[in-house]
Amino acid sequence: MAKIITDKQIINELLARGVVDIILKDSLGKKLASGKKLRLKHGVDPTGPKIHLGRASTLRRLAKFQQLGHQVILIVGDFTAQIGDASDKNEERPMLTREQVKKNLKNYLGQIGKILDIKKAEVHYNSKWLAKLNYYDLCRQANVFSVAQMLDRENFSQRFKKGIRISLREFLYPLMQGYDSVIIKSDVELGGSDQLFNMLAGRELQRLYGQMPQDIITYKLLDGPDGEKMSTTRGNLILITDESQDMFGKIMAMKDEMMLPYFEIATDVPTAEIKRIEKQLKEGLANPRDIKMRLASEIVSIYHGKTAAQLAKKNFEKIFQKKETPEKLTNYNLQITTYKLIDLLVETKLVASKSEARRVIEQGGIKIDGKVIKDINYQIVLDKTGKIIQKGKRQFVKVIKK
Secondary structure (H helix, E strand, O other): OOOOOOHHHHHHHHHOOEEEEEEOHHHHHHHHHHOOOEEEEEEOOOOOOOOHHHHHHHHHHHHHHHHHHOOEEEEOOHHHHHHHHOOOOOOOOOOOOHHHHHOOOOOHHHHHHOOOOHHHHHEEOOOHOOOOOOHHHHHHHHHOOOOOHHHHHHHHHHHHHHOOOOHHHHHHHHHHHHHHHHHHOEEOOOOOOHHHHOHHHHHHHHHHHOOOOOOEEOOOOOOOOOOOOOOOOOOOOOOOOOHHHHHHHHHHHHOOHHHHHHHHHHHOOOOHHHHHHHHHHOOOOOOOHHHHHHHHHHHHHHHHHHHHHHHHHHHHHHHHHOOOOOOOOOOEEEHHHHHHEEHHHHHOOOOOHHHHHHHHHHOOOOOEEEEEEOOOEEEOOOOOOOEEEEEEEEEEEEEOOO
């Protein structure tokens, strides 16, 4: 049996960096210092197919506890994803079908495996037990909570005051997440600060079923690079599956005020060094662009390695500072000599559809060999030397006649 690491300095850092709430701090501190192997729970609902840096930040904290020797319990919410968590929503979240969730799960564990050692973790799908509950079980659990408690929850309270519909289904979600803790006998649950109510429900249900209530750690939420909440609708996501160059570019495009939160939550840069960076920025002793370059390199290194980060930095400098094309281009060898530009943009996956191609062309977002093309009827003639097509600031492909 592997020894549990109880280094006080490491534990104190884990209980401070990016942390919003700890319940109960004294209890958890003693457990971590005792050398006992703890069961640390974290749940992820596959409501979409990709994991962004915000969700990854909590997984990275979980990985650090795993490195201390504790048992990570990953709950994949294949059942709860169908129901929908209202924790961070100002309106009702639609239910998903089993097929939609199954599709989202296709590459989910592979992405999580970039962060956690999946082989050492316990992975459970909560449909295994939640799908078996009957009405009596549900009523017994619901009896622990009052409607007043549910309406005290901030987002429910705001919606209730505004007359925005709250379904009974949304009241049941905390029970489901809480029951997960009962089934796997969780010692500690980790999650974003928006999950506090759900995790507290876990403590109450563990008491109902005769278990010691879990301790809780919640973490700051990571906003998008524009300073707004990360969302697919806004298009401000930075995904851990983003290509290294694209990830680097998104970080370089972020608002300056977002740099310090990203250093704290999304990197492993020591806290003392982040404070030095903060001081330098405040006193005008550092160029924000250089600090942002450091941030982008740190984050890209985590998900793609140092070599990829160095290349992404080099390519960024070529594109934006020296106005050159990147060294690494995706090449398309095509048999047809003459293409409609709209068709070629779809063919090379620079756009998802012809309608998007028309919009981007009309807005001046396409260049061929450095020249802006705004004619939606433009035809491109390919040759053996190839032509470079650029979409926006960061996307380049080279098309060559076979």
